[in-house]
Amino acid sequence: MTAKNQAPSKINGFWVVFLILLCVVSAAIGYEAYVMSRPKGEYGNLGGDFTLQGINGPVSLSNFKGKVVVLYFGYTSCPDVCPTSLATLGQAIRLLPKDEQNDVQGIFVSVDPERDNLQKLADYSRFFYPTMIGITGQDNQLQAMARQYGAFYRRVELKDSAMGYAMDHTSSLYLINKDGVLSKAMHHGSTPDQIKNSIQALL
Numbered sequence: 001m002t003a004k005n006q007a008p009s010k011i012n013g014f015w016v017v018f019l020i021l022l023c024v025v026s027a028a029i030g031y032e033a034y035v036m037s038r039p040k041g042e043y044g045n046l047g048g049d050f051t052l053q054g055i056n057g058p059v060s061l062s063n064f065k066g067k068v069v070v071l072y073f074g075y076t077s078c079p080d081v082c083p084t085s086l087a088t089l090g091q092a093i094r095l096l097p098k099d100e101q102n103d104v105q106g107i108f109v110s111v112d113p114e115r116d117n118l119q120k121l122a123d124y125s126r127f128f129y130p131t132m133i134g135i136t137g138q139d140n141q142l143q144a145m146a147r148q149y150g151a152f153y154r155r156v157e158l159k160d161s162a163m164g165y166a167m168d169h170t171s172s173l174y175l176i177n178k179d180g181v182l183s184k185a186m187h188h189g190s191t192p193d194q195i196k197n198s199i200q201a202l203l
Contacts, residue, residue: 046150047182052135055122059135064105068202071174073151075112075167076124090129092195106132111142111153112167177202
């Protein structure tokens with residue numbers, strides 16, 4: 001094959017690579033524009049709307065606009081950290097005046113959909129506070145939401161244990177203001193009074 005015959009092939013290859021790079025750059029710019037368009041608070045671009053499944057159907061953050069939302073990532077088989085954190089949250093909400101309690105929505109996000117069915121989640125969540133909602137989804141949805149809120153979880157296999165596996169996860173309460181903007185993350189060990197005061201500051 002002569003050099004003259006090879007030239008069109010090289011040119012075509014150049015344009016293919018150019019178009020691929022153009023698509024990648026366009027996608028990156030589009031994603032950045034999407035991230036930057038989300039409401040900003042103290043936590044920058046963390047937070048935002050989500051939709052997962054609850055016992056009564058899809059649950060989105062936008063359903064609770066006008067309320068302070070407190071999110072917690074965990075799982076019902078968690079032996080200590082999850083029940084302690086959710087019990088503390090329930091106590092904190094009960095410390096609020098009754099009319100303010102109605103303006104707070106607790107949401108428990110299970111990162112263990114394999115074991116946590118929707119009925120189990122609903123019963124577990126309501127044990128800590130009557131209006132607390134339990135939600136979950138597919139692993140890819142949960143991973144995306146965890147990244148969205150700066151949270152983390154992973155499955156840890158447990159050899160010689162009846163549990164089979166545990167979930168290693170972030171243990172923080174995520175406080176979202178009435179406009180749906182992430183305003184504060186409170187770590188495990190916060191007291192009911194501290195949580196109550198932080199919620200009240202957003203009401």
